[in-house]
Amino acid sequence: MDYPQPLVTVDAVLLTLRDGCLQVALHRRPAEPFRDRLALPGGVVHVDQDASVEAAILRVLLDKTGFRPRYIEQLGVFSGPDRDPRSWSVSIAFVALVPEAALTEATEGIFHFHSVDALPALAFDHGTIVAAAVQRLRNKTRYSTLPTQLLPQRFTLSQLQATYEAIVGHPLNKAAFRRKIEEEGVVVATDAYTQGGAHRPAQLYEARPVELFDRTIA
Amino acid sequence: MDYPQPLVTVDAVLLTLRDGCLQVALHRRPAEPFRDRLALPGGVVHVDQDASVEAAILRVLLDKTGFRPRYIEQLGVFSGPDRDPRSWSVSIAFVALVPEAALTEATEGIFHFHSVDALPALAFDHGTIVAAAVQRLRNKTRYSTLPTQLLPQRFTLSQLQATYEAIVGHPLNKAAFRRKIEEEGVVVATDAYTQGGAHRPAQLYEARPVELFDRTIA
DNA sequence: ATAATAGTGTCTATGAGACAGTATGCG
């Protein structure tokens, strides 16, 4: 039982929709290794504080940003002797989807946002981790209702469609999209409508609530 | 960087098809904790030997069973202070799909096989891990070609269909199944046929090869 | 009225399931 153990860390890919494209929240590392490079928010698992790796990533996000995501799931484990120059390390990566407003309010000045399609070189193997997160989201978007988590509490069906389109990268058919959303019970209609703008107001919808940590692992 | 670190282990859910139903390979623990309880094959990550957690699980399987699976993927991380009475621990779980013949030859006398739908109480949280593995396989079976990995090198389309049916738990339409398999390019026809039996021989097919570690994470 | 976006009715093409038919080996 007394082998040297790897360093166990947790990292989060916080995805949000800004300016109509999918962006990831990164911070600039203040210290070595990879000083001044952009990196995912993350930290070390504390066995004396954390009840699980899920609890650890929530603690890290809360400490760093005062912010708790509405949806987060395990992405995968990234490991090896060389990814962190300090030690053989294991990173347990998570993906979280966050509405833009919530994220930018809570993390003013902490995060830099970059479109996931045009990332600079990141610290560690964080570029690989972001790529895996985006691939996961794109795949799941085909058959799940995750993208609702990127929108504020109330949204219109046009906004929801634009969100799906930003993720999958191509336009969707309006009638078909609405039929599908309707029949899947993804969203709940409210009796509120948008106002303002020289056009017909749109009905507002809410996402059906989901589990914070989904174990429906594809 | 000198926090106490969790114990990092790797465990594998080896799934195979026996007697027409999905079964998992388990061994009886020879020592405490959970002595004499059935458990998943697994072991501790050795930072001086292993290049990654993937390398670690392959080493463990090779050492325990002399056997290397044709397909294996990360399932998820199971963690906490109580799942192993010795220490706060992290188990990185994998799912592997294995043809029955390969598995039983290599592991004669090492493993006990149990249908995944009628498991006894397992060591640690291994019951939870098996359930997650089965759920993952059932989900992926809907839109991927994984079940080919449960069959021997060459197989008939009827065998493949029976495999899918055993996994998803309900009968499939023959014509539709063949159309789909055909057009997806899942399998490659050989010019060999079965023989024996008082009926028309069936053409033999082979699975298109897949990556050992798939990162196509749903 | 016009512009602009919301929302719907309907035609069509594509794919899945049902089912019955044909094919071909062995005894």
Add this chain to the structure above:
DNA sequence: CGCATACTGTCTCATAGACACTATTAT
């Protein structure tokens, strides 16, 4: 020849996309 299983042709129904049409607000 007849049985058992392999394989296929075709009908039907459900679903997805295309697209045009109506609806409703502010200016």
